[in-house]
Amino acid sequence: xxxxxxxFNLTLMGTLGALAAPLPARSAPLVEGRDWRPIDPxxxxxxPGKIEVLEFFSYGCPHCSDFNPIVKEWAxxxxxxxxxxxxxxxxxxxxWANLARLYYALxxxxxxxxxxxxxxxxxHRERRRLYSPDAxxxxxEARGLNxxxxxxxxxSFDIQAKIARSDRLVQRxxxxxxxxxxxxxxxxxxxxxxxxxxxxxxIAETLIAQTRKQGLAG
Numbered sequence: 117x118x119x120x121x122x123x124f125n126l127t128l129m130g131t132l133g134a135l136a137a138p139l140p141a142r143s144a145p146l147v148e149g150r151d152w153r154p155i156d157p158x159x160x161x162x163x164p165g166k167i168e169v170l171e172f173f174s175y176g177c178p179h180c181s182d183f184n185p186i187v188k189e190w191a192x193x194x195x196x197x198x199x200x201x202x203x204x205x206x207x208x209x210x211x212w213a214n215l216a217r218l219y220y221a222l223x224x225x226x227x228x229x230x231x232x233x234x235x236x237x238x239x240h241r242e243r244r245r246l247y248s249p250d251a252x253x254x255x256x257e258a259r260g261l262n263x264x265x266x267x268x269x270x271x272s273f274d275i276q277a278k279i280a281r282s283d284r285l286v287q288r289x290x291x292x293x294x295x296x297x298x299x300x301x302x303x304x305x306x307x308x309x310x311x312x313x314x315x316x317x318x319i320a321e322t323l324i325a326q327t328r329k330q331g332l333a334g
Contacts, residue, residue: 151319152303159288159301163199167324167333171202172286172296175215175246181236183295186313197333198324203282205294211247213279218252220278221269231259299323300332 146152161168171187173180191200204216218235222228238244238255246252249270257263269275285291289298297305297316303323307316327333 146319146322150306150308152306152323155289155298155302155304159285161199161301162201165333166197166199167300167327169194169198169200169300169320169324170285170289170298171200172205172289172291172298173202173294174205174207174212175219175235175239176209176212177294178240180295181240183313184233184236187295187297187317190314190317194324197328203285204279205286205291206279206283207286214247214249214252216279216282217270217275218246218256220275221266222256224269224272224275225261225266227261231256231261234259300327302327302332 148154169191171183173183175181194200202219204212204219206213206216215235219228219232222231222235235246239246244251244255246255249267252270253263253267256266289296289301289304291304297320299305299320300323305316305320305323307319310316310319
């Protein structure tokens with residue numbers, strides 16, 4: 117759930133049993149302004165014919181750290197017409213921009229799956245300050261990655277272009293808090309009364325079904 121004291125204190129379903137639990141069934145229609153808000157104007161996706169679900173996040177966000185294993189498990193269970201993609205945000209912060217560069221460099225080096233959760237853990241459990249390029253490069257080297265090769269990726273034009281595109285998406289989707297899930301470039305999940313991250317994802321599933329029914333896939 118987006119950054120707030122109330123949501124930070126929610127009981128999260130982080131155990132294996134919780135991850136395996138079904139999403140809560142919704143017995144009432146979704147309410148605009150409480151469960152979701154429209155994205156205006158609607159934004160095109162990168163997967164024509166698919167329902168694109170985006171997660172805006174930052175490694176620097178403790179809520180994103182809690183959400184990460186839950187949303188990954190959920191995304192892996194989606195049908196073929198749903199495409200899940202993550203968008204690291206910077207919010208104009210140099211530290212978060214460096215973390216976004218870390219994300220894209222791990223992705224480019226095909227090391228994201230192995231080290232993704234470890235970044236969250238280093239920041240929020242081990243209290244490592246991975247906010248500068250040197251601190252990040254020291255950390256990836258200690259994790260067994262080639263420092264020089266990773267540094268070249270970290271500083272590459274391609275990574276900078278991806279950061280610029282992410283920043284544009286944040287503006288177009290009007291993202292002001294993370295984690296934030298969006299559906300089909302039309303709906304942003306709010307979940308203001310959700311009691312868990314899995315309930316929030318239940319709202320996303322309802323919006324996915326609505327998009328599918330209306331034929332609004334990208």
